[in-house]
Structure formats: structure tokens, C-alpha cells
Amino acid sequence: MADLQLIETTHPNPSARAEFDHLVGINANKEALVEQLALVLAPGRAEAWRKKHHPQGLPLLDRLGRTAPLVLLSGEVGCGKTALARSVGTPLSELLDQKVTLYETPSDVRGSGMVGDLSRRITASFEQARRRTQRGVGLLLIDEADDLATERAQEQAHHEDRAGVNALIKEIDGLARGQGARLAVILITNRAEVIDPAVHRRASLHLTFGRPEAAARRAVFAALLGSAVSPSDLARLVQASEQPVPYSFSDLVERLGRRVLMAGLRRDVPAGVELVLEMLGEVEPTPLLKGAHDGA
Secondary structure, three states: OOOOOOOOEOOOOHHHHHHHHHHOOHHHHHHOOOHHHHHHHHHHHHHHHHHHHOOOOHHHHHHOOOOOEEEEEEEOOOOOHHOOOOOHHHHHHHHHHOOOOEEEEEOOOOOOOOOOHHHHHHHHHHHHHHOOOOOOOOEEEOOOHHHEEOOOOOOOOOOHHHHHHHHHHHHHHHOOOOOOOOOEEEEEEEHHHHHOOOHHHHHHEEEEOOOOHHHHHHOOOOHOOOOOOOHHHHHHHHHHHOOOOOOOHHHHHHHHHHHHHHHHHHOOOOOHHHHHHHHOOOOOOOOOOOOOOOOO
């Protein structure tokens, strides 16, 4: 088995804080993710709250406190899942007032395809993350999780895939029992429907990410153009960006934003509302994933 090396990032750091702040239109998901990670990784905060407000005990907290440290992020491509997972360590670190280390599995986490390779590499990922998380807390990020956690009952599921899911569940259960470091797992997928039900059941939080509706698009345009843009101009941009196939966040921030910036520089004109409207007419929304629907 080839050596597996996790990609490590220490939080807090300025670039992650900037990336987290620039994720507009998904504030509810941002807040929910930080709060849930804080609950499972620093249970002392919730216990202090319980003692203050519920000195006789609170069954609700007892029940939720035993959930697995697993979060599932799913939804459309380009809607902020991975960017949020990679940057959430900084606001979490600030909230907990301690170092948070993010470990990201490499793109070749499945290995060579040899018998037993997948399950060994999943186990190695968890062991490495636990070993490297000594002080503070850790987050293990597994992107494209449908490659590792495909439902075992599917007809096309190979024996190797089933073994990989079993290894993943075993490691998650070990973390839930408090084995090793304070480590939470973030699984990211574009296809939540193929994730094994046993993995779904263990997730303490499942956040879905859709393409931005009117209010979220308004927030995106306001963030791109700054405070000088008027409410009426924002309304024009929101209406102009209404499409049968919705724009994704990355369509608006990356593709449209880059066109506006380059056109402004090339023409030596301000990056104002009229230029945004013009460039918007040249940017087609990214096609929806198969089976997705408007606003999904």
C-alpha cells in the first residue's frame, strides 16, 4: 500500500477567515456547522450551560451528547460545501479558543484497487488524524464521500466498496465512543442519495446546499459590488439572474465576477451594475446534476 499523507491546515488563519466570510448566502449552514462541531468537540460548553439553566438535568442534552462526531454536507456542485468545510476550522477555533487542525484526505484515497486497499487507507486516514491531533481538536475532511460510502445494498457495489464502508463506520463508531483524540469527520458529497443508510444515521448533522434563490443572490451581488450599490440596482440584478436553470454560487462569484473584473480592466471602466448586467448575459448557468431540480 502506498503511503497515505493527509493534507494538514492549522486554524485559525487569516486566509480561512477571509474565505469563510466571503461565503455569502449560506449563513444558516455556516452557523449550524460551527455550532454542531462545537457541540460534539467541546461538550464542556454545553455541560456548563446545562448546569446553569437545568441543574436537575436535561435528557435532551444527554441524548444529543452521545451522537457521533460526523457531519454530512451534500448538494449541488459550486454551492460552497468544500469551501465551507476547508474554512470552518477558523471560526470554530475562535469560538473554542484553541487550535483546530484540518486534515484532508488526498484525491487517491481509494488507492490502487487491490483487495483490501480501500479499507486499509480509510483506517490509515483516521489513525493518522488521531495521532496528529494531540492538543486542540481535529477535523477530518473527506470530499467526494460517495466514492467511499456508497450504499452497500446497491447491486453495483463491489466487495471492496462494502469493505470500505464497513471500515468507515467502524472508525466513526470508535470516535463516538471517545477513542483517541477529539476528532470530528466532515463528509462531502454531490450525491447524498447513494450514501449508505448506516452512514446517514450516524450523522449528527446533515446540511444540504442548493443554488441561490433571490435573497441569496441579492447578498452575493451586494458582496461583489460593495455598499455603494442601491437597493433598486440590486433588485435589477436579482431579476436579471433569475433563470430556468439557476446559477450556482460559483457561477456568480467566480465566473461572472471574473468576467466583470477583466472587462472593467480591459475597458478602463468601473465594475458597476451595468457592466455586471452585460456580463451576466454572457454567462450560462452550470447545468444541474442529473436528477436535480430548480432550487435544489
